[in-house]
């Protein structure tokens with residue numbers, strides 16, 4: 001039976017009921033709904049609506065229900081109820097009879113659902129932060145193991161300057177660090193309790209909302225009842241954080257797909273995270289990475305969906321807001337899975353150092369070094385840039401690397417070039433020189449690894 005039957009003389013059309021009911025997805029809020037109900041029972045006791053004995057009885061019944069749903073949330077789906085709030089209330093009435101009917105005094109499903117989803121989001125933040133940390137730790141370990149693996153760094157997907165695989169790993173560490181802090185930031189703003197705002201105008205009972213907020217693990221109570229029941233900013237903020245982090249993971253995945261291609265051959269992804277072709281026996285496809293890249297679309301889609309749902313909604317609660325759940329559930333599940341999958345991808349990754357080194361030696365990625373060498377010999381950078389451009393054209397024609405040119409050949413472009421140019425052109429020198437903070441110099445990377453450990457502890 002619906003919670004609101006009294007006003008109606010006709011039963012709802014079955015098709016409408018199915019359209020309207022949210023239990024099939026909001027059953028995931030069961031634990032939060034029960035925790036909120038326990039908090040509310042205490043608040044009602046403090047204002048004399050319930051006796052201490054009644055509160056105890058309600059709390060015990062709610063705790064028992066909590067244990068049931070924590071063990072198997074799917075059990076809820078065996079019943080036919082409008083939503084999780086109706087389900088919890090009806091189970092409570094089954095257990096304690098008429099006393100259960102008192103619990104909804106002064107409360108509305110509007111402040112209740114706002115509470116439930118916020119409690120759920122807060123818990124997700126903690127879980128997601130754990131998964132981010134795991135991936136960061138895996139990136140640090142991979143960096144540590146690959147400090148001497150030199151590979152080309154790219155701009156425009158053209159070989160630009162040599163970097164190391166370690167430096168590449170730490171770039172993603174930084175993106176994840178920002179993702180982590182965005183979650184922490186969003187958490188602060190969502191840490192205020194909606195319960196006690198009633199349907200929209202506030203509750204008619206003199207509830208100590210600040211105490212209630214503390215009981216439910218919030219820092220404080222929200223300020224305005226109209227805003228509170230219609231606010232879904234925390235969902236949108238989490239979807240934004242999820243979308244941006246998924247974009248980071250997608251770029252991570254795309255880099256690895258390129259590195260893993262037959263053309264690059266820089267890494268070999270493990271059998272644990274690749275799959276075969278039904279037709280081509282030789283294939284080993286980077287499906288885990290492709291799916292991370294692909295799933296980014298649905299997470300960003302959920303963000304757009306939610307923004308559009310809220311756009312133009314008049315205050316206060318509207319049923320449109322029920323559409324917040326499937327999107328956030330799916331997006332955060334997906335983000336969580338992708339973080340874990342990215343960690344797994346790095347688990348047994350093999351960096352093919354001969355290949356990365358060979359590629360780093362190609363493509364004239366030491367050309368900037370030659371320009372800097374000329375600068376050190378007193379030639380203005382703009383001129384030296386031009387001279388080196390001509391040297392590169394010549395070297396391409398000769399099909400030689402810069403360091404393979406003879407001194408006589410170099411001198412045709414500028415007489416200041418001497419034997420001391422050769423060590424400057426080595427990969428090691430390219431790396432060593434990038435020694436300002438944030439650069440790829442081995443010493444800086446070692447320090448960055450140590451700092452990353454502290455920052456992600």
Ligand code: ARG
Nearest residue numbers: 022026083109110113321322
């Ligand atoms: N299932 C609803 C939701 O998710 C719960 C709140 C219902 N409130 C109401 N006034 N019908 O938003």
